Amino acid sequence: MHQGSDGSLRATYLVRAAAGDVAARAEALLLEQAVELPRTAAARDPWVAAHILGRVEECRPAGDGLHRVTIAQPLATTAGDPAQLLNVLFGNSSLQPDIVLSDVELPDAAFDWLPGPRAGIAGLRALVGVTGRPLLAAALKPMGLRPAQLAALCGTFARAGLDLVKDDHGLADHPFCPFEARVESCLRAVDDAARDVGRMALYVPNLIGTPDRIMRQLDFARRAGVRAVMISPMLVGLPLLHQLASLADGLPVIAHPAFGGLLRAEEPALFGKLFRWFGADAVIFPHAGGRFSYSPGTCAALAAELRAGHPRVRPAFPAPAGGIKVERVGELLEFYGRDCILLIGGSLYEAGDSLFERTRHLVERVARTASAEPGR
Amino acid sequence: MHQGSDGSLRATYLVRAAAGDVAARAEALLLEQAVELPRTAAARDPWVAAHILGRVEECRPAGDGLHRVTIAQPLATTAGDPAQLLNVLFGNSSLQPDIVLSDVELPDAAFDWLPGPRAGIAGLRALVGVTGRPLLAAALKPMGLRPAQLAALCGTFARAGLDLVKDDHGLADHPFCPFEARVESCLRAVDDAARDVGRMALYVPNLIGTPDRIMRQLDFARRAGVRAVMISPMLVGLPLLHQLASLADGLPVIAHPAFGGLLRAEEPALFGKLFRWFGADAVIFPHAGGRFSYSPGTCAALAAELRAGHPRVRPAFPAPAGGIKVERVGELLEFYGRDCILLIGGSLYEAGDSLFERTRHLVERVARTASAEPGR
Numbered sequence: 080m081h082q083g084s085d086g087s088l089r090a091t092y093l094v095r096a097a098a099g100d101v102a103a104r105a106e107a108l109l110l111e112q113a114v115e116l117p118r119t120a121a122a123r124d125p126w127v128a129a130h131i132l133g134r135v136e137e138c139r140p141a142g143d144g145l146h147r148v149t150i151a152q153p154l155a156t157t158a159g160d161p162a163q164l165l166n167v168l169f170g171n172s173s174l175q176p177d178i179v180l181s182d183v184e185l186p187d188a189a190f191d192w193l194p195g196p197r198a199g200i201a202g203l204r205a206l207v208g209v210t211g212r213p214l215l216a217a218a219l220k221p222m223g224l225r226p227a228q229l230a231a232l233c234g235t236f237a238r239a240g241l242d243l244v245k246d247d248h249g250l251a252d253h254p255f256c257p258f259e260a261r262v263e264s265c266l267r268a269v270d271d272a273a274r275d276v277g278r279m280a281l282y283v284p285n286l287i288g289t290p291d292r293i294m295r296q297l298d299f300a301r302r303a304g305v306r307a308v309m310i311s312p313m314l315v316g317l318p319l320l321h322q323l324a325s326l327a328d329g330l331p332v333i334a335h336p337a338f339g340g341l342l343r344a345e346e347p348a349l350f351g352k353l354f355r356w357f358g359a360d361a362v363i364f365p366h367a368g369g370r371f372s373y374s375p376g377t378c379a380a381l382a383a384e385l386r387a388g389h390p391r392v393r394p395a396f397p398a399p400a401g402g403i404k405v406e407r408v409g410e411l412l413e414f415y416g417r418d419c420i421l422l423i424g425g426s427l428y429e430a431g432d433s434l435f436e437r438t439r440h441l442v443e444r445v446a447r448t449a450s451a452e453p454g455r
Numbered sequence: 456m457h458q459g460s461d462g463s464l465r466a467t468y469l470v471r472a473a474a475g476d477v478a479a480r481a482e483a484l485l486l487e488q489a490v491e492l493p494r495t496a497a498a499r500d501p502w503v504a505a506h507i508l509g510r511v512e513e514c515r516p517a518g519d520g521l522h523r524v525t526i527a528q529p530l531a532t533t534a535g536d537p538a539q540l541l542n543v544l545f546g547n548s549s550l551q552p553d554i555v556l557s558d559v560e561l562p563d564a565a566f567d568w569l570p571g572p573r574a575g576i577a578g579l580r581a582l583v584g585v586t587g588r589p590l591l592a593a594a595l596k597p598m599g600l601r602p603a604q605l606a607a608l609c610g611t612f613a614r615a616g617l618d619l620v621k622d623d624h625g626l627a628d629h630p631f632c633p634f635e636a637r638v639e640s641c642l643r644a645v646d647d648a649a650r651d652v653g654r655m656a657l658y659v660p661n662l663i664g665t666p667d668r669i670m671r672q673l674d675f676a677r678r679a680g681v682r683a684v685m686i687s688p689m690l691v692g693l694p695l696l697h698q699l700a701s702l703a704d705g706l707p708v709i710a711h712p713a714f715g716g717l718l719r720a721e722e723p724a725l726f727g728k729l730f731r732w733f734g735a736d737a738v739i740f741p742h743a744g745g746r747f748s749y750s751p752g753t754c755a756a757l758a759a760e761l762r763a764g765h766p767r768v769r770p771a772f773p774a775p776a777g778g779i780k781v782e783r784v785g786e787l788l789e790f791y792g793r794d795c796i797l798l799i800g801g802s803l804y805e806a807g808d809s810l811f812e813r814t815r816h817l818v819e820r821v822a823r824t825a826s827a828e829p830g831r
Binding site: 119 | 534
């Protein structure tokens with residue numbers, strides 16, 4: 080349901096409280112988000128009471144001692160700013176142990192200043208020239224390899240037919256593998272591979288550091304010919320994602336979830352909505368059954384949020400990852416359908432000297448499965 | 456104990472695991488942090504095995520099904536960068552539900568690139584001209600007031616003798632209260648008050664937004680005469696704190712914990728160590744017994760970390776806040792001693808038209824208590 084037509088933002092929280100206490104708890108939550116004062120003190124100014132305070136809109140039992148509390152808050156509280164949006168959604172309340180941020184709905188006017196994905200699913204597909212099947216991606220690793228070694232891996236993946244080859248999110252600007260040398264070497268590798276196989280893989284470098292450093296990395300990457308980049312928004316700051324996605328001359332952004340273990344935010348809200356709204360073109364997350372704990376339901380909901388129709392925001396690619404085995408590709412295709420990026424990691428590397436063959440096998444398998452199911 | 460003399464960073468985690476499984480779990484955690492590959496795949500490169508992999512250093516029962524696992528990792532994995540430091544400490548592993556980041560130790564060499572507080576306790580004391588007692592601070596709120604109203608509050612607090620008057624962390628660059636107008640009005644207010652009472656309160660504006668916006672806000676604030684600023688590092692990105700604290704012409708930074716509800720990091724490690732190392736001069740946190748849930752033990756440990764002696768990093772002010780009542784000031788002085796900033800909020804505002812008298816009463820009480828206990 081598309082809510083928010085009255086111009087309010089709506090935040091839904093799971094609140095642990097006894098039935099007799101939940102109304103007071105919801106009122107306290109409402110006051111915490113914007114005015115951070117008792118109601119009598121906040122409402123001394125009538126304009127504040129009318130235009131800032133918002134209201135508790137719904138408060139219903141959710142089982143297991145939990146209540147689902149929805150607060151409607153004037154969009155004006157956000158100041159049209161991404162950091163302030165996070166603040167009025169889950170600033171102080173993130174520090175309270177009885178509350179989980181469960182969902183967010185924004186009115187259309189918020190997308191005057193929330194960029195959403197620059198390229199999105201269609202734009203990334205156009206960049207790699209692939210329709211009708213999932214994109215295939217692998218990460219360059221481990222940290223510690225030098226640029227020539229990473230470039231050799233990158234070339235192998237590109238020749239084997241992967242669509243994207245991205246840096247591991249732990250590849251920074253290390254003295255043993257400087258950002259600029261790595262980018263130049265890997266771009267050369269996908270270029271060389273393209274001359275051999277007639278198709279250009281997309282090399283996606285990882286930007287990491289302070290905002291100043293990231294802007295310099297972006298600038299270098301763009302001038303070198305990079306066409307998409309990766310960041311970890313929770314590490315570098317979600318507002319920086321917004322800044323990158325809003326640049327006139329920016330690039331598509333793949334978002335990595337590192338440092339995102341906000342236990343008190345449900346994953347579809349944080350990674351599925353906020354990451355997309357702030358501008359991620361594809362969002363990496365751990366698929367169920369790997370070495371992380373996300374349930375199939377969480378993964379499905381997260382993917383659904385990323386791809387959901389929206390009047391103002393392009394759909395973004397779900398990019399399931401995290402210990403995915405080559406053997407599970409059929410199951411993943413079944414689960415996510417074709418609009419996803421399958422990010423295969425360690426299980427390719429375990430092939431050792433047979434890396435090319437194993438990658439090639441994966442590519443062919445996905446192509447076969449997708450063409451056998453034209454309807455998906 | 457000051458560890459890390461062998462040049463490694465040490466991260467300690469609380470890991471939930473059966474006694475028979477914990478060694479394997481610790482090995483998996485080690486691999487996750489840097490190489491994110493199975494050991495056989497990572498160790499194919501001997502340089503990686505020797506210089507990147509690190510080792511599990513300790514693994515001992517911590518009661519209640521938990522184990523304390525310490526990993527020693529080469530400092531080189533951090534690339535001398537604050538975002539990458541967070542990544543190798545708690546990047547992917549923050550997404551795993553059986554792990555809490557419990558503690559961090561850094562070797563001295565890390566402070567070649569971690570700035571720590573610019574001013575710290577001594578520098579902030581010099582700015583406000585107060586020794587021998589806690590500093591007193593209040594926040595300007597609620598969101599929704601216009602610059603003239605906030606400036607009137609600011610003047611009242613300054614005349615009543617507060618040392619710092621800071622923006623609430625929810626005051627952004629709202630159209631109804633633009634950043635620049637607010638800063639100019641509040642600076643004028645503390646200036647006017649200083650002419651009357653002979654002592655200048657420190658007005659601390661809140662910077663919030665994308666990194667670009669924050670840099671512009673800082674620039675404006677500095678030119679207008681502001682001498683310290685506040686940010687919420689978890690909202691705007693911890694690496695931006697590092698950037699601000701590293702500027703040649705920057706200002707002291709007070710850090711607010713909003714959006715910091717990383718349940719899986721223990722508060723003394725996140726707010727007490729990382730915030731300080733990244734450059735906060737004072738760190739706001741909810742004191743025990745307010746409307747947040749921190750225990751007295753957590754608060755004491757957090758304050759101890761902020762003030763702990765360090766060969767390279769200045770001590771930073773603990774700034775307990777969060778529903779502190781004026782009536783509890785004696786107890787707080789007892790708890791924190793004199794090197795703290797007492798941040799009193801709603802309980803001053805509840806005084807309504809007697810705001811000046813109530814604030815004045817608070818100031819006198821702190822002065823009396825401190826002079827009665829010269830030894831503390």
